Amino acid sequence: MRVIVNPKYKKLKSFINELPQKFDTSGESIYKGRNEIKVFDCDGVKLNVKSFKIPHLINKVAYAWLRGSKAKHSYEYAIKMISLGADTPEPVACVETLKMGLFNRSYYVSIHHDYNFTIRDLIGFEFPDKDNILRQFAEYTYYKLHKNGIHHLDYSRGNILIKRLDNEKYQFSVVDINRMRFEKMPYLKGLKNFAQIWASDEELEVVAREYASLNEKDEDEAVRLLIQFDKEHKEKINRKLAIKKKFKK
Incomplete structure (x- = not known):
């Protein structure tokens, strides 16, 4: 041992x-x-x-x-x-x-970390203060992770814990961290990191606009790019699932 x-x-x-x-x-x-x-x-x-x-x-x-x-x-x-x-x-x-x-x-x-909900609980659902939470999520990702050279390779819904604070503020914490890279996170790589949350176009737009604003980039272009990154990610996962299903037969 x-x-x-x-x-x-x-x-x-x-x-x-x-x-x-x-x-x-x-x-x-x-x-x-x-x-x-x-x-x-x-x-x-x-x-x-x-x-x-x-x-x-x-x-x-x-x-x-x-x-x-x-x-x-x-x-x-x-x-x-x-x-x-x-x-x-x-x-x-x-x-x-x-x-x-x-x-x-x-x-x-x-x-043990006490939290109120995860990103999984609000993506795809009606959720109180949802847009504000997504904007703060983008801000957290930019300032706490990407600016510090932290690349979470499994940045999926259930791995982002959220705790409610006062005055419509939220505290974020990440788990399932055995797959990480500590490297420079340029703008496009950082934006692409959000594709793993498997969100709708409307939800991705909120995140993309906030992240672009923090990076002083064009917001409309960020929305277009993130939706494209998301589509590519979903297609990749679905292909993998189809192959696994085929081999199970």
Whole structure:
């Protein structure tokens, strides 16, 4: 077993070391799909633990000896993001287990982040203060992520957490951060990042106009470009799904 613990939370080390034995039988599951996320209360600290699925054989070798696992990347990227001024739940630890010299399971532990809703809850729906939220989302993305050279490669609806503040203000935080790049984010690359939220043309227009304004670019051109980026992204995903469906027959 390989364990990295944030020095700030070294008092939780015994709990973290026991995670591989305790995860399946304790904690409150809040998401279960390819991976599973559970919430634990440990000495008064509310923790969010993500258990990644056991990888296929090639990655069992790669994660064990050649490159970092998804849990390790999540931990390291969270530390870097926070140091750059971006918002993501505070990292506590990562745990990697090996079996017969091959990578087995891994866990990413962070402080549980309270939020009111995600971008998924408003895209495609009637939602109070929706346009204002989308404009602030574009602003957050520009100032907190793109200007700091943070490129979230899975910038999808469910990975953007939103908390209501006073005076029609909102706080944004991103999760599922094991796929990131820290690189310069020129205007077009930044605009294209929004195509992953799978929004309507009307919703994309709100985001595009705000992002263009912040970048001092032409707003109408930004709307046209983002709608085109969105169309290309949707076509790409639908092609992948069609191929998977074909091979399942």
